[in-house]
Amino acid sequence: MCPRSAEQVEQLKDERRSALLRAARVVFSRKGFAAAKIADVAAGAGISHGLVYHYFPDKEALFAATVSLAVEGWQSLLSQVLEEPGTPLDRLTSLCGKMIAGLGDEPEYLLLIIQAHTGEGVPESLRALLQQHRRKVFEDLTTLIVEGQRAGLIVREIPDALARALLALIQGMAINRLIDAGETPPPLVVVTRLLKV
Amino acid sequence: MCPRSAEQVEQLKDERRSALLRAARVVFSRKGFAAAKIADVAAGAGISHGLVYHYFPDKEALFAATVSLAVEGWQSLLSQVLEEPGTPLDRLTSLCGKMIAGLGDEPEYLLLIIQAHTGEGVPESLRALLQQHRRKVFEDLTTLIVEGQRAGLIVREIPDALARALLALIQGMAINRLIDAGETPPPLVVVTRLLKV
Amino acid sequence: MCPRSAEQVEQLKDERRSALLRAARVVFSRKGFAAAKIADVAAGAGISHGLVYHYFPDKEALFAATVSLAVEGWQSLLSQVLEEPGTPLDRLTSLCGKMIAGLGDEPEYLLLIIQAHTGEGVPESLRALLQQHRRKVFEDLTTLIVEGQRAGLIVREIPDALARALLALIQGMAINRLIDAGETPPPLVVVTRLLKV
Amino acid sequence: MCPRSAEQVEQLKDERRSALLRAARVVFSRKGFAAAKIADVAAGAGISHGLVYHYFPDKEALFAATVSLAVEGWQSLLSQVLEEPGTPLDRLTSLCGKMIAGLGDEPEYLLLIIQAHTGEGVPESLRALLQQHRRKVFEDLTTLIVEGQRAGLIVREIPDALARALLALIQGMAINRLIDAGETPPPLVVVTRLLKV
DNA sequence: TATGAATGAGCATTCATTCAT
DNA sequence: CATGAATGAATGCTCATTCAT
Numbered sequence: 001m002c003p004r005s006a007e008q009v010e011q012l013k014d015e016r017r018s019a020l021l022r023a024a025r026v027v028f029s030r031k032g033f034a035a036a037k038i039a040d041v042a043a044g045a046g047i048s049h050g051l052v053y054h055y056f057p058d059k060e061a062l063f064a065a066t067v068s069l070a071v072e073g074w075q076s077l078l079s080q081v082l083e084e085p086g087t088p089l090d091r092l093t094s095l096c097g098k099m100i101a102g103l104g105d106e107p108e109y110l111l112l113i114i115q116a117h118t119g120e121g122v123p124e125s126l127r128a129l130l131q132q133h134r135r136k137v138f139e140d141l142t143t144l145i146v147e148g149q150r151a152g153l154i155v156r157e158i159p160d161a162l163a164r165a166l167l168a169l170i171q172g173m174a175i176n177r178l179i180d181a182g183e184t185p186p187p188l189v190v191v192t193r194l195l196k197v
Numbered sequence: 198m199c200p201r202s203a204e205q206v207e208q209l210k211d212e213r214r215s216a217l218l219r220a221a222r223v224v225f226s227r228k229g230f231a232a233a234k235i236a237d238v239a240a241g242a243g244i245s246h247g248l249v250y251h252y253f254p255d256k257e258a259l260f261a262a263t264v265s266l267a268v269e270g271w272q273s274l275l276s277q278v279l280e281e282p283g284t285p286l287d288r289l290t291s292l293c294g295k296m297i298a299g300l301g302d303e304p305e306y307l308l309l310i311i312q313a314h315t316g317e318g319v320p321e322s323l324r325a326l327l328q329q330h331r332r333k334v335f336e337d338l339t340t341l342i343v344e345g346q347r348a349g350l351i352v353r354e355i356p357d358a359l360a361r362a363l364l365a366l367i368q369g370m371a372i373n374r375l376i377d378a379g380e381t382p383p384p385l386v387v388v389t390r391l392l393k394v
Numbered sequence: 395m396c397p398r399s400a401e402q403v404e405q406l407k408d409e410r411r412s413a414l415l416r417a418a419r420v421v422f423s424r425k426g427f428a429a430a431k432i433a434d435v436a437a438g439a440g441i442s443h444g445l446v447y448h449y450f451p452d453k454e455a456l457f458a459a460t461v462s463l464a465v466e467g468w469q470s471l472l473s474q475v476l477e478e479p480g481t482p483l484d485r486l487t488s489l490c491g492k493m494i495a496g497l498g499d500e501p502e503y504l505l506l507i508i509q510a511h512t513g514e515g516v517p518e519s520l521r522a523l524l525q526q527h528r529r530k531v532f533e534d535l536t537t538l539i540v541e542g543q544r545a546g547l548i549v550r551e552i553p554d555a556l557a558r559a560l561l562a563l564i565q566g567m568a569i570n571r572l573i574d575a576g577e578t579p580p581p582l583v584v585v586t587r588l589l590k591v
Numbered sequence: 592m593c594p595r596s597a598e599q600v601e602q603l604k605d606e607r608r609s610a611l612l613r614a615a616r617v618v619f620s621r622k623g624f625a626a627a628k629i630a631d632v633a634a635g636a637g638i639s640h641g642l643v644y645h646y647f648p649d650k651e652a653l654f655a656a657t658v659s660l661a662v663e664g665w666q667s668l669l670s671q672v673l674e675e676p677g678t679p680l681d682r683l684t685s686l687c688g689k690m691i692a693g694l695g696d697e698p699e700y701l702l703l704i705i706q707a708h709t710g711e712g713v714p715e716s717l718r719a720l721l722q723q724h725r726r727k728v729f730e731d732l733t734t735l736i737v738e739g740q741r742a743g744l745i746v747r748e749i750p751d752a753l754a755r756a757l758l759a760l761i762q763g764m765a766i767n768r769l770i771d772a773g774e775t776p777p778p779l780v781v782v783t784r785l786l787k788v
Numbered sequence: 789t790a791t792g793a794a795t796g797a798g799c800a801t802t803c804a805t806t807c808a809t
Numbered sequence: 810c811a812t813g814a815a816t817g818a819a820t821g822c823t824c825a826t827t828c829a830t
Contacts, residue, residue, distance in 0.1 A: 012814090013814085016814095031229070031231065032228075032229045032231070032232060033232075034228065034229065034231055034232030035229055035230070035231030035232055037798095037799065037800090038799080038800065038801085039799080039800095047815075047816090048815065048816050048817070049799095049800085049801090049816090049817085050801085050802080050803085050815070050816055050817065050818095051814075051815055051816075052801095053800090053801070053802080054813090054814065054815080058800075058801075059800065059801090114372055114376065117375075117376040134376075134377075155390065157384075157386070157387050157390075158384075161383040161384055161387050162383070162387060164370075164373065164380070164382070164383045165366065165370075165383040165387045165388065167369065167373070168366055168368075168369030168370045168372070168373055168383070169362065169365055169366045169369055170369070171365075171368075171369040171372055171373070172364065172365030172366055172367065172368040172369030172370075172372070173361075173362075173365040173369075175311055175365070175368055175369070175372070176361065176364070176365055176368070178314075179311065179314040179331075180331075183361070185361070186358040186359070186361045186362040186365070187354075187355075187358055189354065190354050190358050190359060190362045190391070191362065193352065193354075193390060193391055194387070194390055194391060206789090234823090234824065234825085235824075235825060235826085236824075236825095244790080244791095245790065245791050245792065246791090246792080246824095246825090246826095247790070247791055247792060247793095247826090247827085247828085248789080248790055248791075250825095250826070250827080251789075251790085255825075255826075256825065256826090403810085406810095425623075425625065426622075426623045426625065426626055427626070428622065428623070428625055428626030429623060429624070429625030429626055431802090431803065431804085432803075432804060432805085433803080433804095441811080441812095442811060442812050442813065443803095443804090443805095443812090443813080444805090444806085444807085444811070444812055444813060444814095445810080445811055445812075447804095447805070447806080448810075448811085452804075452805075453804065453805090508766055508770065511769075511770040528770075528771075549784065551778075551780065551781050551784075552778070555777040555778055555781050556777070556781060558764075558767065558774070558776070558777045559760065559764075559777040559781045559782065561763065561767070562760055562762075562763030562764045562766070562767055562777070563756065563759055563760045563763055564763065565759075565762075565763040565766055565767070566758065566759030566760055566761065566762040566763030566764075566766070567755075567756075567759045567763075569705055569759070569762055569763070569766070570755065570758070570759055570762070572708075573705065573708040573725075574725075577755070579755070580752040580753070580755045580756040580759070581748075581749075581752055583748070584748050584752050584753060584756045584785070585756065587746065587748075587784060587785055588781070588784055588785060603793090604793085607793095628819095628820070628821090629820080629821065629822085630820080630821090638794075638795090639794065639795050639796065640795090640796085640820095640821085640822090641794070641795060641796065641797095641822085641823080641824085642793075642794055642795075643822095644821095644822065644823080645792090645793065645794080649821080649822075650821065650822090
């Protein structure tokens, strides 16, 4: 009845929703959409499987929300880096550093996106979101690379090819992180060798 | 009954086994172990789903055989390249070229290995095989890299880190190939920038 | 705490109980016991689904109460008509008229009784109540019919058969009312043709 | 391999399909769509629940097929009677007789149609089929009644009202048959009293 | 051998019921 | 008392696996 309680209830709901999404990120990224069990996600979030359906209408919606969150995380990371000071190469280096650091905390982001791309039963709307996201990332990367090339800081290869290689490298690192959690990723200086003149 | 017939039968069996494994490679790599349906694989090989069980005892065995084949392909590619003439950098370049070319024909190999690593229901023996494979690949790569560094052809970063980065790049390219079949992979010269001094 | 409040509370409870039973009548008669959702009934009564359990111990009890009410309505209609003045045929005609009129307001009574008869999960006690009710209705009807026959007002067919036919006709009309709400039931004069000499 | 075997297999499939539809008719008519369990139908047909899905894609399709069959049975009965010789009253009497006799063997037909009309989760196409069926039955009955009235054999009430009453009576009898299997339905002569002058 | 009918374990989803607030 | 979050049993449906033909 009192506002405090209502707020707390609301907050609890949000927390649980977040916990669900966190658990979903782990489960979906490791197993893919089809193999992931709602019961696993629920267990990961510490709730009963039935309760999942109070927060998301079905497995597909939970997956879509999880992937959307990952995409948003990427987008915000990207736009944040784009506004940093320094040369284009500095910014690309910062981006790679942040992505690599992110792999430590949340190695699932990239995996999720991969699963969503390749998996079955992924709704078309989600696939469209991902395509759009992919295009945006490439555009931003390519823009930075071209700027860096003009400044003479980045090697004069086809910018698109460089962007593709950079992303492939980061994604590959995410996968290796998942395959072997103990392994340390290659240091940043190795990654940026792809770009430097 | 007559030997000829028996041979033909034997040959037919082998052909079918191969067809099955080919279909399985495609289906498993795209959907993962759990989401792949035996019926899909059978349809891909042009036989009834019941007949699959004349060639493999169960789904797990079919998956294990498929992954083993992929691993063997890698191993043979690797050992073949190691015996090539030329500098260590030449050989590494050749390896990368072959792997990239392979992505065009059979982009599934790497994906399969990833699936096998992360999936559920993968038998321990298969996981062990993969670990061993992984270790061998790293060893060989590292050896080549060290040789190249001694020859002053390869940059003096931690060899293990370079090997890791190279593999991550190739794997990432395989994934992007799967996500967007139309996309052309980055050219070899971009890939080898990771290594060159 | 004060008596006034207690009374009001009591009254509120009664009103809510009635609202629940009214909503339950509609929902149960249209969907049957199994398909009816407690949440639907609660929504129909304008309360939360949890509150239903303050008024009825479980779904079965709510159903039983709903059916009992329908039975009581029938019984009271019947006993009221039996005490009316006029010939037995007059009273039967009056009964049919009231029943037909009732279909307009509350077409669910008969349906409910049918649902209770055929449904699963209906407690034995309820089924017994219905059997007894059925027997009583037949007895009363048959008595009236026999009287009417003695008075030469009702056709000399087996009284039990006439009673059965009359009830079947009324029930069938209730069903058609439910199937097609726009349809007008056959006029009373057609119904009583079953009986008249 | 031999044609005999193939035929037998085909025949077995048809038989099982029929057995399924027979079981479905019983289960659906007694419980309605929502409360009927696929497992019950399967058990009634003597097969496992999984096999049901080799014959019908889902519960809804099984229900639709069951109802369609019932509708077809009605339609064929009706058209058969319409071509019989004799006066319109003779034909109506024959129709009622056949319907009453049918209640003995397959009391579910009418109930099914009722369930399909009132139930939840019934696809719109099925509902349309039923509406159309209903309209056709009314038309045919009304035509017969009008003819009979012209011949002076049937009472001069509103033909539509007579048709409605006749159908309601038959439906009510079907329900009572279901409620109390032991009970004998009213004799034909009582039913036709509705019509005769 | 080859087929596909048959079985049943497993998972997504729903909903009656409970209970903390 | 009133709410709706939480639980878990039940049910539709899928699919790996078996086996009669």
